[in-house]
Amino acid sequence: MNYRQNERFIILLASAAFVGLTIESIILKWEFWVPPLIIAGVISMWAMYLSARADYGIRRVYYFVLAMLALFFYGVHEEALSGLSVVAAFIMALYAFFDRIYMMNLLLLEFIILMIIQFVLRGDRTGGAPVLTYIIGNLLHAALVMMVYICCVKVIRIRAEALMTDEQKNKRIEAYDADMEDFLSNISHELRTPVNVVNGMSDLLIKSGVGYEANSIKEAGIRLAYQIEDIQDYTECKRQKLVLEENDYMSTSLINDVVTGFRSMDNTEKLELVVDMDPKVPEMMRGDVKKLHKIFRHLLSNAVKFTRVGGIYIRLTAEETDQGVNLCIEVTDTGIGMDWQAVQAVSEGMFQADKSRDRSSGGIGIGLFIVYGFAHRMGGFVKVESKKSKGTTIRVTIPQTVVNPAPCLALSRTFEGDILFHVRPEKYKVPRVREFYRSMATTLATGVRVPLYSADT
Template identity: 60%
Template sequence: MNQTNHERFTILLMSLAFFGLTVESFVAGWEFWVPPLIILGTLSIWLMHISGYPEYNIRKVAYFILSMLAVFFHGVHDSSFFDIALIVVFAMVTFSFYNNAYMMNCLIAEYITLLCLQFFVISHGSGIVFDTMNISRVFLHVSIVFMMYYCSMKVISSRTEMQQSYEDSEQQIEAVDADMEDFLSNISHELRTPVNVVNGMSEMLIKKDAGNEAINIKNAGIRLAYQIEDIQDYTECKREKVILEEDDYMSTSLINDVVVGFRFLNNEKKLELIVDIDPSVPSKMYGDVKKLHKIFRHLLENAIKFTRKGGIYVKMFSENTDYGVNLCIEMTDTGIGMDRWSVASVSKGMYQVNKKRNRSSGGIGLGLFIVYGFAHRMGGFVKIESEKHVGTTVRVTIPQKVIDKEPCLAISKSFSGDIVFHVRSDKYKVPKVRDFYRAMATNLASGIGVPLYPAETIKEIDRLKEKLDISVIFMGQEEYEENPAYFDEMSKGDVVVAVSANAGFKATPGSAVLVMPKPLYAYPVIKVLNEGKNAGNLANMEQTERPTFTNVRALIVDDEPMNLIVATELFKEYEIITETAGSGKEAISKFRNNDYDVVFMDHMMPGMDGVEAMKQIKAAAQEMKKSIIVIALTANAVSGAREMFIKEGFDGFIAKPINIADFERVMMRELPKSGEDKGGQSA
């Protein structure tokens, strides 16, 4: 019985007892002014219970005091001499549920007091005669009361011990969980450093054309880095200690993350990925873009993992609200699906559909729990709809502030003509994939406000050419390969022909056919519509050139020699002049004797840690009237690490393993003038 029901049950027993006492008071002709007080007291305890005021412990004492007053009122009358034991036992049973020994002590003391009062009254001329029968009755009643008192105290003591034992067990379990989570967190931190080395060295080997072995090593390193992040994210979600790192971001970067992630993942099952982004989504929003990226990654990996054939449909749209928008992310697959029990279990942590050692799906089973944890921390929610052997749809809705409400995708005002979508519906073994493509095309056309016409055959295209002013025709690779000469000829005219194709596909030499690498998504479509035959580099939404920081002098501080090698090689690609230091003391000494524009500082180093070294370098810079930028380059990448390092005095933060996009973003933000002063930088 929970606290509310227990309280209600106690009040109900008291109310019945008070009602009987009131009736008895009228029948026996006891004091006339007491029954109204009893009725008022009954109403008061119900009012306290319903209102919940004052707090529970105070209400509990109030109920007990009122009951003791009622017992005393009943027991002081000589006609109740033989009923006192019954009333006290009833009160003991009622309040023994509260597990408070002092209540039993108070009741037994009240019983003894009432007996003494009754004996005093009887000794001064009461009508009760103490014959053998009455003496035996009194002895029996006293025995029953004290036995009940003993039993109640025993029960209360037993319950208290059980409760304490349960609390101790809970604390031990929590302590073990906390120790395990600390262990996992520390392990994930320690593993970041060697993984950074593996990824960096494998990248160096790839640049030296070391072969597929180096590529496989790098891919394995990236996968391990993701799993390390998952362990860290899981422990933070489990502890409810997820810290948001919010900043402005471009909404199209989320979709680019999905596309790049899909190209990286193993797709031996030849699954189709269809990405449908609503063009009206605000172009720039404010939120934790890293956690949004992770949500996308986990959803995509799960969908691929449990889908044997067919494809995955990613949809991103927004709903306007007073505070900005609700960003909605939907991931639908044609996979094995889940039953109701599985759907209910995924939010509880480390749930996997197939836990056998020979299971065909990979991963460590933390993805959806992390999705739930991040979504809830950002003020959103997750909804899962699934059916066994049909597929699963996961929808994540997260509130975001809007920085720039302009649509993320827009068609040029100069565009004119009609668009044809040429895809054969019978080529898909899983019909839902055809529906995914149609939904994406329809939503995109509706979003940008252009007419779209489907055509499954060449004859239908010819009929549409007679009626419409066709300016662009989109198609799949199979459709093009069935009639390459037809479309090559068409591309040489005024019609733009764009083919969505697998990696490595090339159109007929000499034709003007544009190739859009799969997966098909909105960005290359919009680019084709806006630029026509001049559209180039349709594989990536982010086409900015790699920035350079010519002649920028950097000091890299790390106690791990291999990390120094990796960072040095990486920074050379950006034309940064580097020097290294193996400790905080060496870094301070080199800073005093050389000129640097930026210092990359590791955090955990023996002797002097990175924070102390940074503070001494900044103090030395102030003393020498120099300006210096110090960026934390560390494997300490728990939630809130960036804020912690910035608060300590660092100018920027980059986590290991080094993410190129993060590195470039931090450098562009922290060195906007240094590049110009040192020789210029391009972006």
């Protein structure tokens, strides 16, 4: 229960008690001017709570002072002796939720003072009961209040110790995270130089015609360089210290680099790559193209790793805004998919779909977190839709400045003719791949405004 809910709970019960005190005061014909003050006190409590203008500490003290005044008003009447201990115990238990021991001390002191006042008011009168019974009864009442007081103080101290323990744990966790981020940042810097040397030497070996072994070294070096760069990006995302480097870029070159990157991946499953680029996307935009490349690389890499059959669908669209466009990157696969817990986990940090040591998929589990970090830093957002064994769709929307609003794809004005679209349905085992191609063809024909016809051969 947070402090706001806690405060409302206390006010609610205190208001009920004050209303009860008002009714009893009217029935017993106590001071006529006090009930309106009690009602005004209840109204003022709710007004302070709802407006929240006063500091929480001030509101807390105000509620407590009202409770002490109400208890005093109740306790100074002779008729209240039998219920005084119950009312005092109730107020102690209620205001113990504020976790302030001084309130318990003041309430106990007030109860003792009120008991003394009761003895003074009654004098030798015992209400018809034997003196010993009268004394024992009052002692039992005092013992009840004392037990409630001791329990409330004990509970407050236990909660204070637990809160302190939680704060210490949080501080240790934060310190550990900071140390781990420092370690990752340092080790990524230290490994970058030797990896660059390995890649440079492998280039020389390839040029000298050593053999395919040099190509294997080159591929391994590039993969390791990417992972080192990912670690650096991960630490910058965690620390929220990403620096944007905006440059002008061609939208078609961005897609071309994506296709080139896919061809260099280990596509042993013979997956289909379907690129659906809206021709109305601006030809040239301004943004951090390096981070856009990395977003594509991570999304495409994950899609390839977790798709065994079918294909991958990449869709690039742009929505006009007052400042430029919202560039929408959509990557859909026909892979293993994720459940809702995994979807929630990918945005929070390191996540591996397969944590076993002998897992078939590579990677270090930080790709999607980096995508989230980049998108948020660039003023965009990420949406993940996935179902187990049904595939995954990830949409990344990022605002970009338009440099040249001309369409990225267009036919010459002198073009006359139609577009024939041919796909062999029997070639694709997964029906969604045919849907990918159909969507791509429709987008292309709509964008260039040319009739599209399906051709069997």
